[in-house]
Amino acid sequence: MGWFVTGPLLAVAGTVLGTALASQRWADCAHGMDAPTRTGFVMIMPFAWIGMTLLLGLFQTILVAVLPDQTEPEVKWVALFVAACVLTLLYSFGMGSPDMTPDGSCVR
DSSP, rough: HHHHHHHHHHHHHHHHHHHHHHHHHHHSSSSSTOOOHHHHHHHHHHHHHHHHHHHHHHHHHHHHHHHHHHHHHHHHHHHHHHHHHHHHHHHHTTTTOOEOOOOEEEEE
């Protein structure tokens, strides 16, 4: 049971970290995603978590099915962690970043 709980937990950590990274990129923008409540980010987080959880769960199932039983558990854990890191980066970069103009303003 512990193996299959790890995916959703890594998805939570990945969603929070990805949102924090994207929020940091948008922090200096005068409009758009830098509202005080970060409403845009907060509304997207549940969907990102569900998507990451489903993808990591599928990846875990594939790992169990493909890798032989003699495979060290550490190999599975590292593979799952790397997959979570990749999904976190994809999520963070998928949120985009503003284009800063020479006068200091930003555009989408």
